[in-house]
Amino acid sequence: MKAVLCKQFGPPDSLVVEEVASPRAGPGEVVVSMKAASVNFPDVLVIQNKYQFKPPLPFSPGSELAGVVKEVGAGAHGFKPGDKVMAFTTYGAFAEEVKTEASRLIPLPEKMDFVTGAAFLLTYGTTDHALRDRAALAAGETLLVLGASGGVGLAAIQIGKALGARVIACASSEDKLAVCRSHGADATINYAAEDLRERLKALTEGRGADVIYDPVGGPYSEPAFRSIAWRGRHLVVGFAAGEIPKLPLNLALLKGAAIVGVFWGDFARREPQRFAASVGQLTKWFAEGRLKPHVSQTLPLEKAADALKLMAARQVKGKLVLTAG
Numbered sequence: 001m002k003a004v005l006c007k008q009f010g011p012p013d014s015l016v017v018e019e020v021a022s023p024r025a026g027p028g029e030v031v032v033s034m035k036a037a038s039v040n041f042p043d044v045l046v047i048q049n050k051y052q053f054k055p056p057l058p059f060s061p062g063s064e065l066a067g068v069v070k071e072v073g074a075g076a077h078g079f080k081p082g083d084k085v086m087a088f089t090t091y092g093a094f095a096e097e098v099k100t101e102a103s104r105l106i107p108l109p110e111k112m113d114f115v116t117g118a119a120f121l122l123t124y125g126t127t128d129h130a131l132r133d134r135a136a137l138a139a140g141e142t143l144l145v146l147g148a149s150g151g152v153g154l155a156a157i158q159i160g161k162a163l164g165a166r167v168i169a170c171a172s173s174e175d176k177l178a179v180c181r182s183h184g185a186d187a188t189i190n191y192a193a194e195d196l197r198e199r200l201k202a203l204t205e206g207r208g209a210d211v212i213y214d215p216v217g218g219p220y221s222e223p224a225f226r227s228i229a230w231r232g233r234h235l236v237v238g239f240a241a242g243e244i245p246k247l248p249l250n251l252a253l254l255k256g257a258a259i260v261g262v263f264w265g266d267f268a269r270r271e272p273q274r275f276a277a278s279v280g281q282l283t284k285w286f287a288e289g290r291l292k293p294h295v296s297q298t299l300p301l302e303k304a305a306d307a308l309k310l311m312a313a314r315q316v317k318g319k320l321v322l323t324a325g
Contacts, residue, residue: 001019001020001021001022001095001096001097002017002018002019002020002095002096002301002302002324003017003018003019003020003060003094003095003096004016004017004060004061004062004094004095004301004302004304004305005017005018005020005058005059005060006046006047006057006058006059006060006061007057007058008057009047009048009049009057010047010048011047011048011309011312012044012047012304012305012306012308012309012312013305013309014047015047015061015304015305015308017301017302017304020095022097023097023098023099024071024099025071025072025073025076025099026073026074026099027073027074027075027076028073028074028075028076028101028102028103029073029076029099029100029101029102030069030071030072030073030076030079030085030099030100030101030102030105031069031070031071031097031098031099032065032067032068032069032070032085032087032097032098032099032100032105033067033068033069033070033096033097033324034065034066034067034093034095034096034097034098034301034324035065035066035067035068035114035118035323035324036065036066036067036114036115036117036118036119036298036321036322036323036324037062037064037065037066037093037094037118037301037321037322037324038064038065038118038119038122038151038319038320038321038322039062039304039307039308039310039311039316039319039320039321039322040063040064040122040123040151040311041150041215041238041240041311042063042238043061043062043063043308043311044308044311044312046061046091047061047308053090053091055090055091059091059092060091060092060093060094060095060098061091061092061093061094061304061308062089062091062092062093062094062095062098062304062322063088063089063090063091063093063122064086064087064088064089064093064118064119064121064122065086065087065089065093065098065118066084066085066086066087066108066114066115066116066117066118067084067085067087067098067114067324068082068083068084068085069081069082069083069084069085069105070097072102073102076101076102077102078102078105079102079105083107084107084108084114084117085105085106085107085108086105086106086108086117086118086120086121087100087104087105087106087121088104088121088122088125088265088268089104090265094301094304094322095301096301096324096325103272106121106279109283109286109287110287111287112286114323115295115298115321115323116292116293116295118321119151119293119295119318119319119321120282120286120291120293121279122151122264123151123152123154123155123293123319124155124159124282124291124293125264125268125275125278125279125282126152126155126237126262126264127152127155127156127159127213128159128278128281128282129262129264129267129278130156130213130235130237130262130264131143131156131159131160131163131211131213131235132159132163132278132281133267133274133278134233134235134260134261134262135211135233135235135260136233137160137163137165137210137211138163138164138165138210139163139164139165140164140165140166141165141166141210141211142165142166142167142168142204142207142208142209142210142211142229143156143160143165143166143167143168143209143210143211143212143213144168144170144200144209144211144212144213144224145157145160145167145168145169145170145180145185145213146170146191146212146213146214146215146216146220146221146224147170147171147214147215147216147240148169148170148171148176148177148180148185148188149169149171149176149177149179149180149317149318150215150240150314150316150317150318151293151294151316151318151319152213152215152237152238153169153171153180153213153215154179154180154183154293154294154318155291155293156213157169157180157183157184157185158183158184158290158291158292159285159291160213161184161290162285162290162291165210165211166186166187167184167185167186167187168185168186168187168188168189168200168203168204168209169181169185169187169188169189170188170189170190170191170196170220170224171188171190171191172190172191172192172314173190173192174190175317176317177190179294179317179318183292183294187203189203191220196220196223196224196227197223197226197227200224200227201227204229207229208227208228208229208230208232208255209224209227209228209229209232210228210229210231210232210233211232211233211234211235212224212225212228212232212233212234212235213235213237214234214235214236214237214238215237215238215239215240216238216239216240216241217236217238217239217240217241217242217243217244217245218239218240218241218242218243218245219241219243219245220241221234221245221247222245222247222248225247225251225252225257225259226251228251228255228257229255229257230255230256230257231255231256231257231258232255232257232258233257233258233260234247234257234258234259234260235260235262236259236260236261236262237262240314247259293318293319294317294318294319295318295319295320295321296316296317296318296319296320297310297316297320297321298320298321298322298323299320299321299322299323300322300323300324301322301323301324303322304322307320307322
């Protein structure tokens, strides 16, 4: 089978595509024939040894996929060969066949194709955990989404609207903001061309946002947090801008506000019952037509390096998905 391999840490161009032996399922494990695997920002970091999880070399990057169960190991209950599934893997998804723990598999919902399935679980799971569990976003509140045209950003717009919030989307260009509006954003801010604080003040009559969804970090976190509403919640989701900001803690005091961490991977591992409930809600919303991943591009598995370069350059709107035969 073909696999994209990281043999030494480095930029996307250091990846290679090679023929390797098919994996075999051990106890509690399942082998999945990958049909589609989406590209996420942590994939860019993990191949450069810049992510909190550091897999042993050599490894295949890729943290989520959809496909068909090929083999089931002893004690791996709930699945059988031929089942259509989606899975979150941390790494390993950029290969024609992927071995992972059965606990990381979710049945592919009816009427969801493989490309959509590959683009669904990580972004919507992270965002549902953030908005409902960590922030307790309520109907009528204002949600500010930074980096809103990316995969998790668009998921935040859609889930925010499903919860009855007013959603203000922030991105760095008008074409990105057009995508945000097409997915339900009530208002937009071009933070490359407008003053974020002044525009947010105008849009909220000086009150600020109740919840800030921040997968970007860098130069936008502090001005957004300075404009947060009383009792606001600033969700720390990631640092796509590269820089981890240092927020002055007196701002939290003055606004009675909370800085809230979002670590979906550990949530899924530590709280399996709540994780299952979250997935149940997400698949219900999908069936109702409230959630729809925006897949802007698909590429063959062999083009994984090109896909990761697009992600690193922040040129992906929504999700980019790799496909296998």
